[in-house]
Amino acid sequence: MNVAEVLGRKEVILQDSTGIDYAGYAHRGCGVDYEALMGCTGYNLDQVFQIQRGMGVGGTPLVELTNLTALVRRYAEPGKGARLFIKDEAANPSGSFKDRRASLPGHYAKHRGYPGVLAATSGNYGAAVACQAAKCSLPVIVVQEAFDSRGLGQPEILEKGRRCAAFGAEVMQLSVGPELFAVALATLEETGYFNGSLYTPFAVQGVETLGYELAEQTKAQTGKYPRMVMVTHAGGGNVTGTARGLRRAGAGNTEIVGVSVDLSGLHMASDSDFNRKSFTTGHTGFGIPFASWPDRSDVPFNAARSLRYLDSYCTVTQGEVFYITEALAQLEGLERGPAGNTSLAAACVLAADLDQDEVVVVQETEYTGAGKHPTAQLALARSLGIEITLGPRNLDKPGERIAIPENWQQLGVTPVDLDQLRRSYLRRAAAQQGTFSTADLDFVAEDLNTKRQWVEEQLHSIGEEDG
Amino acid sequence: MSKQTQWQWVEIERVLLTPQQRADHIPDDTKAVPLTMRAAGFLLDASAAPGDKARIQTPAGRIWEGTLLHRRVQPSHGFGAFLPELQAVGPTLRRALKGDGEH
Numbered sequence: 266m267n268v269a270e271v272l273g274r275k276e277v278i279l280q281d282s283t284g285i286d287y288a289g290y291a292h293r294g295c296g297v298d299y300e301a302l303m304g305c306t307g308y309n310l311d312q313v314f315q316i317q318r319g320m321g322v323g324g325t326p327l328v329e330l331t332n333l334t335a336l337v338r339r340y341a342e343p344g345k346g347a348r349l350f351i352k353d354e355a356a357n358p359s360g361s362f363k364d365r366r367a368s369l370p371g372h373y374a375k376h377r378g379y380p381g382v383l384a385a386t387s388g389n390y391g392a393a394v395a396c397q398a399a400k401c402s403l404p405v406i407v408v409q410e411a412f413d414s415r416g417l418g419q420p421e422i423l424e425k426g427r428r429c430a431a432f433g434a435e436v437m438q439l440s441v442g443p444e445l446f447a448v449a450l451a452t453l454e455e456t457g458y459f460n461g462s463l464y465t466p467f468a469v470q471g472v473e474t475l476g477y478e479l480a481e482q483t484k485a486q487t488g489k490y491p492r493m494v495m496v497t498h499a500g501g502g503n504v505t506g507t508a509r510g511l512r513r514a515g516a517g518n519t520e521i522v523g524v525s526v527d528l529s530g531l532h533m534a535s536d537s538d539f540n541r542k543s544f545t546t547g548h549t550g551f552g553i554p555f556a557s558w559p560d561r562s563d564v565p566f567n568a569a570r571s572l573r574y575l576d577s578y579c580t581v582t583q584g585e586v587f588y589i590t591e592a593l594a595q596l597e598g599l600e601r602g603p604a605g606n607t608s609l610a611a612a613c614v615l616a617a618d619l620d621q622d623e624v625v626v627v628q629e630t631e632y633t634g635a636g637k638h639p640t641a642q643l644a645l646a647r648s649l650g651i652e653i654t655l656g657p658r659n660l661d662k663p664g665e666r667i668a669i670p671e672n673w674q675q676l677g678v679t680p681v682d683l684d685q686l687r688r689s690y691l692r693r694a695a696a697q698q699g700t701f702s703t704a705d706l707d708f709v710a711e712d713l714n715t716k717r718q719w720v721e722e723q724l725h726s727i728g729e730e731d732g
Numbered sequence: 733m734s735k736q737t738q739w740q741w742v743e744i745e746r747v748l749l750t751p752q753q754r755a756d757h758i759p760d761d762t763k764a765v766p767l768t769m770r771a772a773g774f775l776l777d778a779s780a781a782p783g784d785k786a787r788i789q790t791p792a793g794r795i796w797e798g799t800l801l802h803r804r805v806q807p808s809h810g811f812g813a814f815l816p817e818l819q820a821v822g823p824t825l826r827r828a829l830k831g832d833g834e835h
């Protein structure tokens with residue numbers, strides 16, 4: 266395979282394999298008509314619900330976390346400590362909210378006569394695509410980054426690979442490197458399969474039902490919409506789809522809080538850093554770069570755009586998520602996987618600042634098991650010389666030390682400045698674009714969920730810095 | 733081929749890109765090693781032994797050739813050992829819920 270040659274054919278391959286004429290939605294300058302692009306699937310929300318119901322996807326329970334709420338209140342100021350709820354997305358067929366995301370790609374590929382579906386992902390999404398395609402009687406190829414140059418596999422990714430295979434997928438497990446994208450493109454070209462990218466409108470629209478259900482369930486169980494919805498954030502589809510669904514349900518005032526595990530300092534494309542991460546998604550290695558530049562994804566325009574929807578964003582440590590994973594199992598009887606527990610860790614902290622009659626919803630759980638369990642990750646970390654210690658969050662240093670809290674009061678969050686992410690987006694856009702027309706400025710302001718005047722001021726100051 | 737060898741589920745490995753063929757803008761440690769692939773499927777060359785070249789047919793029907801890694805594939809991931817640091821979390825929090833213990 267010649268990487269440069271394959272990448273040179275990228276646009277044609279992507280258009281053929283998604284059936285989306287991205288250029289047709291593009292503005293003259295930068296950006297696209299976002300809502301028109303989101304509508305290209307041809308499905309409305311009712312149809313999405315219907316398709317998902319037919320596939321056994323969605324309709325997951327919203328469970329009140331009474332014991333965790335009691336703990337929050339025990340350490341909060343008098344009168345504080347919001348009610349905590351969690352949406353048990355692990356109840357989906359392949360064990361995570363990713364089934365919602367895979368349902369439309371599977372359905373569309375089947376009805377458009379594609380001979381199969383390809384997904385390039387190390388995550389739960391591969392298992393979800395394999396699961397949905399099995400139900401649609403379509404073959405699947407999953408391409409995952411799975412092991413380092415010594416042949417050592419990341420346990421959670423190996424588990425996800427096993428699950429893909431259990432649903433009948435061909436799993437191409439690759440060593441570390443961004444050329445995975447070129448491998449996926451070449452495979453799409455060879456097979457003519459549908460591109461089940463995580464970042465098409467098909468994939469993101471499927472998540473809207475999660476936000477919608479959650480709003481309705483919260484209203485039914487508590488009499489109101491949530492004050493905050495906590496969303497584990499990586500590539501941005503979870504935030505985007507959930508927020509859009511909440512708005513559709515009428516819960517437009519609910520605060521959308523993104524949460525990622527702090528993996529700062531570890532390089533995502535580095536062979537030697539690969540297994541020093543105890544988390545494979547929902548971490549800052551995806552969350553930060555994808556927020557500030559969503560179009561780094563594998564399609565011409567990423568439908569998942571977290572800065573459009575995030576009201577705030579914070580990080581938690583690896584040790585805190587392991588701690589809360591134990592707490593959820595032992596106090597609530599829910600043994601669940603790492604991604605949902607990431608936003609749960611932050612929810613337990615933020616709920617302490619809210620009044621007791623407020624409601625905070627953690628919008629997902631995921632399945633757990635071999636490879637995904639904290640002990641599996643900690644065993645690997647320890648074998649690589651990463652120190653595991655008890656203590657407060659400031660001891661945690663990704664790749665070197667994992668600090669597991671000694672007690673509840675050691676849980677915390679680190680806020681991420683959204684304006685800094687917006688500025689980083691603008692710096693990138695300015696380097697690509699040069700001058701901005703009025704339409705460009707409007708698009709960028711909308712894409713960053715901010716005012717045009719702020720965009721102009723920032724572009725001006727970026728110009729001065731660079732000039 | 734006997735029925736049994738027809739359904740022999742094996743794993744192969746192959747190099748997709750040598751270090752020279754790898755992309756330019758990647759970290760040095762990654763660029764120093766080849767991009768390799770592993771795939772599992774049904775063994776087509778019944779007599780192949782680990783280390784031999786062998787072909788497989790994947791569940792998607794594609795044929796891959798590579799070096800045979802294992803004739804009997806078994807997941808290598810598990811649960812890891814129990815850790816005192818984690819074992820303490822549940823009991824401590826239960827005590828805290830009851831109002832004693834932790835402060």
Ligand SMILES: Cc1ncc(COP(=O)(O)O)c(C=O)c1O
Pocket residue numbers: 361362363388389390497498499500501502503504546547569604605629630631
């Ligand atoms: C279970 C689970 N939760 C959350 C995420 C994060 O979603 P996103 O990448 O859309 O931000 C992922 C994806 O990687 C996931 O598999």
